[in-house]
Amino acid sequence: MIGHSATRRRATVRAQRVLVGLAFAMAAPSPARAEELEYEVKAEFVERFTRFIEWPAASFGSPAATFVVCLAGQSPIAPHLEKLAKERAIKGRKATFRRVAQPKEVDGCHLVFIGPTEGGKLADYLAVTSGRPILTIGDSAGFAARGVLLNFYLQGGYVRFEVNAAETKKSGLQCSAKLLKLGKTVSLWGP
Amino acid sequence: MTARLLASAAVACLVATSREARADDPNVAPPERPKDLQELSLDDLMNIEVVAPTKAPQPLRETPGVVTVITREEVIRSGARDLIDVLSLVPGFAFGVDVQNSVGVGFRGNWGHEGKVLVLLDGQEMHETLYLTTQFGNHFPIEQIQKIEIIRGPGSVVYGGNAELAVINIVTRGARDLDGVSASGYYGQQGRTLGRRSLNVAAGHVFKSLGDLGVSFAAYAGQGHRSGARYRDLYGNEYRLTDAGRLDPLLLNFGATWKGLSVRFIADTLRMTTRDAFDQSLPAPVDQDFFGLHFEVKYAAQLGEGVTATPRVAWKRQRPWRVRDTLVGRPLYYDKTAERWIAGTTLSWNATRNLTLLGGVETYHDRAWLNDRANVGVGLQRPVGDPFWTIAAFSQALVQHWIANVSLGARFEHNTRFGNALVPRAGITRTFGRFNAKLLFSQAFKAPGHENFALNPDIGPERTTVWEAETSYQLGNHVSLGANAFDITIRDPIVYVVPVGGTESYVNAGKTGTRGVEAEARFKTTWGWATLRYSFYDASGKNEVAAYAVPGRDDVLRAFPKHKVTLESSARLWKHLIVSPSAIWLGPRYGTLDLDPLGQPRVGREDPTLLLNLFVAYADLLVDGLELGAGVFNALDQRLRFLQPHDSRHAPLPGATREWITRLTYTRPFE
Numbered sequence: 001m002i003g004h005s006a007t008r009r010r011a012t013v014r015a016q017r018v019l020v021g022l023a024f025a026m027a028a029p030s031p032a033r034a035e036e037l038e039y040e041v042k043a044e045f046v047e048r049f050t051r052f053i054e055w056p057a058a059s060f061g062s063p064a065a066t067f068v069v070c071l072a073g074q075s076p077i078a079p080h081l082e083k084l085a086k087e088r089a090i091k092g093r094k095a096t097f098r099r100v101a102q103p104k105e106v107d108g109c110h111l112v113f114i115g116p117t118e119g120g121k122l123a124d125y126l127a128v129t130s131g132r133p134i135l136t137i138g139d140s141a142g143f144a145a146r147g148v149l150l151n152f153y154l155q156g157g158y159v160r161f162e163v164n165a166a167e168t169k170k171s172g173l174q175c176s177a178k179l180l181k182l183g184k185t186v187s188l189w190g191p
Numbered sequence: 192m193t194a195r196l197l198a199s200a201a202v203a204c205l206v207a208t209s210r211e212a213r214a215d216d217p218n219v220a221p222p223e224r225p226k227d228l229q230e231l232s233l234d235d236l237m238n239i240e241v242v243a244p245t246k247a248p249q250p251l252r253e254t255p256g257v258v259t260v261i262t263r264e265e266v267i268r269s270g271a272r273d274l275i276d277v278l279s280l281v282p283g284f285a286f287g288v289d290v291q292n293s294v295g296v297g298f299r300g301n302w303g304h305e306g307k308v309l310v311l312l313d314g315q316e317m318h319e320t321l322y323l324t325t326q327f328g329n330h331f332p333i334e335q336i337q338k339i340e341i342i343r344g345p346g347s348v349v350y351g352g353n354a355e356l357a358v359i360n361i362v363t364r365g366a367r368d369l370d371g372v373s374a375s376g377y378y379g380q381q382g383r384t385l386g387r388r389s390l391n392v393a394a395g396h397v398f399k400s401l402g403d404l405g406v407s408f409a410a411y412a413g414q415g416h417r418s419g420a421r422y423r424d425l426y427g428n429e430y431r432l433t434d435a436g437r438l439d440p441l442l443l444n445f446g447a448t449w450k451g452l453s454v455r456f457i458a459d460t461l462r463m464t465t466r467d468a469f470d471q472s473l474p475a476p477v478d479q480d481f482f483g484l485h486f487e488v489k490y491a492a493q494l495g496e497g498v499t500a501t502p503r504v505a506w507k508r509q510r511p512w513r514v515r516d517t518l519v520g521r522p523l524y525y526d527k528t529a530e531r532w533i534a535g536t537t538l539s540w541n542a543t544r545n546l547t548l549l550g551g552v553e554t555y556h557d558r559a560w561l562n563d564r565a566n567v568g569v570g571l572q573r574p575v576g577d578p579f580w581t582i583a584a585f586s587q588a589l590v591q592h593w594i595a596n597v598s599l600g601a602r603f604e605h606n607t608r609f610g611n612a613l614v615p616r617a618g619i620t621r622t623f624g625r626f627n628a629k630l631l632f633s634q635a636f637k638a639p640g641h642e643n644f645a646l647n648p649d650i651g652p653e654r655t656t657v658w659e660a661e662t663s664y665q666l667g668n669h670v671s672l673g674a675n676a677f678d679i680t681i682r683d684p685i686v687y688v689v690p691v692g693g694t695e696s697y698v699n700a701g702k703t704g705t706r707g708v709e710a711e712a713r714f715k716t717t718w719g720w721a722t723l724r725y726s727f728y729d730a731s732g733k734n735e736v737a738a739y740a741v742p743g744r745d746d747v748l749r750a751f752p753k754h755k756v757t758l759e760s761s762a763r764l765w766k767h768l769i770v771s772p773s774a775i776w777l778g779p780r781y782g783t784l785d786l787d788p789l790g791q792p793r794v795g796r797e798d799p800t801l802l803l804n805l806f807v808a809y810a811d812l813l814v815d816g817l818e819l820g821a822g823v824f825n826a827l828d829q830r831l832r833f834l835q836p837h838d839s840r841h842a843p844l845p846g847a848t849r850e851w852i853t854r855l856t857y858t859r860p861f862e
Contacts, residue, residue, distance in 0.1 A: 041228065088229075120267075121810075126717045127766060142262065147716070147717035158238065159236065
């Protein structure tokens, strides 16, 4: 009988622990909002970047050509970039949003946001974009070191970005000194 | 009972664990969204706090520290067979044989197998709590890894009494990383012996329509052998390890996140065979199994401005070293279960932009029992002791200042068996442009496990003091250099002893430790990378433990090389073709190799070993997402043997001979 009651007591204690854990599930705000804000801000960063960068005229086939914003792979930034392209002009041009699934599809893009899902194919993407006036932007540790021109990271809860100056120079894009100053020089050790 | 329930809930509300409070933790309440984002300049955008403090990428519980992060790309490109291959390339890590076909980890020359190096799989402690060991070799699923974070230094302040020397945190692919399905098959052949064969499947998805419910599941099943070589014990008994060194893993891993709630379930099985036993081989192999179930639920909540709490409840039940042999005398018979409950919470307060404070409490409840009382006294089936409680509180302050960043922390732990432990930690980090420097001081401890108590009721915790200094320099855009020095002193180490003809036991014995340096040079560019690493330790004047000592050599400890050099590289030769060679050179090692004329174990020198590996992968073969890889490990077919780091008369256990491997992987993201 004593053993039985001890078993019940242990079972009750276990139940308490589980309940306490589960109770927290009911009250706090959604972390999805945190991610929402983070990527909304990052999309604004993307737009601001374009103000500090000049593309060669040859990048645009005609004066009426649109500015093509591309997203490679998957990222929570997708709806924000799409909205950005739909509602705002970039470099004085109408913008369009396009998803790409393969490196060969980045032809025609002026800006490619490379999602974290594309780490395995990054070298393929860079083989296509390197030395061409295509602004590549990453959101994963080490992407800038591997050749992506700008790469987001978080520091103390704030959005920061790295710049791969050597690749940027090679790309033919004219990048303002201010952008280079605000960004952190690429580091092989990560941010 | 209601009062106790309320009290439990109140405690849980007050503090929250930051164990998982790292950059990729989705369970953090968000800051407020500023208005008029479109009107803000680039400078203004940089002043918007987008992530609550505990989600900040400077892991509060791990920084400052000497940290190595191994990415999925590095792991997969290398073609690594198991975690031994991965960790062998990391400074400080080496492997030795314990007993019964069990291979464990050593770190900076010190034997870390029994509770000194903490291995976490998605935040779950993988060591068993009877002897505190973690099994290496064809155990953890390489193909499921997203990254491995390694703290090459003590983690006791934040992770408790089994993170004395280092922490290995394996993070597998979650719902966001996968967002699709992945399957792979792996095959390795060592001469006439099957090296390994395994199957992996994984799937994950974030269901937007269900409030961003993220779900991932992975399964890993395989068969393998420790080696295709022959094993010879000190007494001349010899046999091929093929059937006597099986390693058959099965691991299921489920994870889910929803609105801050996070759930994890892992079922981990490693079935092996052993014939080597302790010293003299058995007449035939016996089955030896390690079972483990792990469950965790946690939640992160913002309690106020800049204040975040994350409560966590975790449970694990393990049945390690299970041997139910039918040999005469049943010498290894063992069937026990150990269970651990963990409840903890941490409170994180971002007091100012430059000051972050952490405080937390954790409670552990440990118990173990015999599954078969009828056979008490047979083999190793001894009674286990009473359950025990551990209550811990820790705090840490991080101050960011233009002169330097300073971290101060401490952990106090009360254990109903061994009493109290208090360990402090302090660190200073400074960046000067491309130059970075750290100075770290940590104390750590190892809490005894069930069997330590059962075999010696007077056993106490061992205590460790570690000094570390690290510096790194960025040389241009493609090259970086780094080096660190360390000094480890372990007082009252818990040492495994087996008197001749007697019963195994544990004692607190004097002191031990090492000092040394580790260095790294890294080249990285768009088409590949190469990393050269060097490790060195010296035990001169540090070691007083006879079981670890090498007669006539004060400067080196048993089993682990004083010098280790590794080269890891990978290059994309063509659009879809990646070649990844690597090399590991282990300097001379010392351990029990044979018996002297009087029949006593004799410590000898194992010659240096050079392991050359090559893996070649071709991506998008025929269809997108299909990758075929092949390669060879230990291409020179060097004699790789695991030596025993303690004095228990186990002969060197052969490791893998030359192994030809192939891997086929298919990954398909959801549209």
